Amino acid sequence: MxxxxxxxxxxxxxxxxxxxxxxxxxxxxxxxxxxxxxxxxxxxxxxxxxxxxxxxxxxEQENPTVPKRLVLPGGMGSWLEQDNKPGLEDILARELDMSAPDWKALTGKLSSRSFGEYALSSDGEFPSELPQSAHYLLQDAISLAEKDVHERLAGEGTRDNQSLRFLTWLFHMCPEWIVPHLLDGAEAQTGNHTFVQSGGSRGLMLQGIGRTARDPKHQERAFRHLLSLPLERWKKDQIACAAFMLSRTDSAPLLLERSEVNFLAEVAEMKVLEAIGRDFTSAYIYGPYLLVGLLRWRLRDPWALVVGQDPVADRLASATRELAMFLSKRKFHDGRLERYHRILEQVCEELEGKGSNPDILIDLESLASGK
Structure with a gap:
């Protein structure tokens, strides 16, 4: 007393x-x-x-946990020769000697993971052990890709998005002037923009924005476009775009108003519930991915989206538990399914403000990418 x-x-x-x-x-x-x-x-x-x-x-009561910002790690694996297959440094040296680089081959290496690591981190940083010669090779390739994109915007250059795709897989190293053009493509009707000549190209625009947008002005414009879409228009690529920005930057969550948080929570709840009763696919990871990214709005309001205090959080937790219960009744022949179930339990902990897995966003991203 x-x-x-x-x-x-x-x-x-x-x-x-x-x-x-x-x-x-x-x-x-x-x-x-x-x-x-x-x-x-x-x-x-x-x-x-x-x-x-x-x-x-x-x-004083301890503040609810805030999911840690996601930084996809970069490492040397993709740069080096493995299993008699050339690494990124060798491919760069080979392709830069060509009159027209094979952007698809270069992108394939940039976007691949070796031992859980990309060639660059999602912050756009080189591995510390990488020799300076490899830095120069990549910078030369970036300059050539930029030149091709400039020509395409002027009605010339290559006839596909491969050089653009290459630039987006540089993550935050992507030249900043590219992002507004990705936004133009995302907002345009199919066929009305050089980058969007087919329906499938819109996915590159949206996911490319999520990978590259680091300027709050670009993030705000991306959210303005996404939030203008009705609920039924939110598919994998739209959800990925929002989830990437929310999870990989500290600025994006701070841009949202409470009403916008509520709408995005409705999108996440819809995607979580959509997975119940269906076979597992990586597309269904994006609902929880968006959900956990959205919890980073606690950077703005520390007590937001907490179970027992916020009805939106109660609905998200109910949907997540329902999906986890469905998965628990299935035999975990697929290792990814077992990982998914475990992560869903950790999502509920995050909603309660008692997160136990600081790398939950990395785990969600790995499942979403099929790793």
């Missing part, structure tokens, strides 16, 4: 009246802030050695 000390000279604070009985003091507050008398039992009280500041701090 907390002891209240009284000064023997000045007595009680003038906002209280003192009533004595045999073993207790009754403090009758004059302030309307108290609903009734405060009674101190001096006989059974014990003294605390802590200061007032320490006592107040110990009574």
């Amino acid at each position: 907390l002891i209240i000390r009284f000064c023997p000279r000045s007595g009680l604070c003038p906002t209280f009246r003192l009533c004595r009985s045999r073993w207790n003091l009754q403090l009758v507050p004059i302030s309307d802030a108290f609903s009734g008398p405060l009674v101190v039992d001096w006989k059974n009280a014990s003294e605390l050695d802590q200061s007032w500041e320490e006592i107040i701090e110990s009574l």
Whole structure:
């Protein structure tokens, strides 16, 4: 019990009246802030050695967890020869000697994972061990790809999106001037933009934006486009775009208003529930991926989307538990299915504000990419 000390000279604070009985003091507050008398039992009280500041701090409730920003790791594996197959450095050296580089081959190596690592991190950073000669080769390839994209925008250059795709797999190393053109493509009707001549190319626009957009102005424009779409228009690529931005940057979550958070939560809930009763596919990872990315809005409001305090969080938790229960009734012949079930349980912990897996977004991204 907390002891209240009284000064023997000045007595009680003038906002209280003192009533004595045999073993207790009754403090009758004059302030309307108290609903009734405060009674101190001096006989059974014990003294605390802590200061007032320490006592107040110990009574403060710990903030809900915020999922850690996702940084996909980069490493040397993709740069080096493996199983008699050339690494990225060798492919760059070979293709830069050609009049027209094989952008598809270069992109394939950039987008592949070796031992769980890309050639560049999602922050666009080189592996620390990479020799400077490889840096120069990649920079030369970037310049050639930029030249081709410039020519395409002028009505010349190559006839497909391979050089553009290559640039988007540089993650945040992608030249910033590319992103507005990806946004133009995402917003355009099919056939009305050089980059969007077929329906399938829109997926590159959206996922490319998610991989490359690091400027808050570009992120805000991307959200403006996504949030203008009705719920039924939200498919894998739209969800991936939002999830990538929310999970890989600290600026994107701060751009959202509460009403926009509620809409994105509805999208995530829809995608989670859509997976119930169906065979497992990596496409169904994007619902939980968006959900956990959205919890990073706690950077703006620390107590947002917490189960028991926020009805939106209650609905998300209910949907996630329902999917986890469905999966628990299936035999885990597929290792990915077992991992998915475990991650869904961790998603519920995050919704409760008690996240236990700091790498949950990395795990979700690995499942979404089929790794």
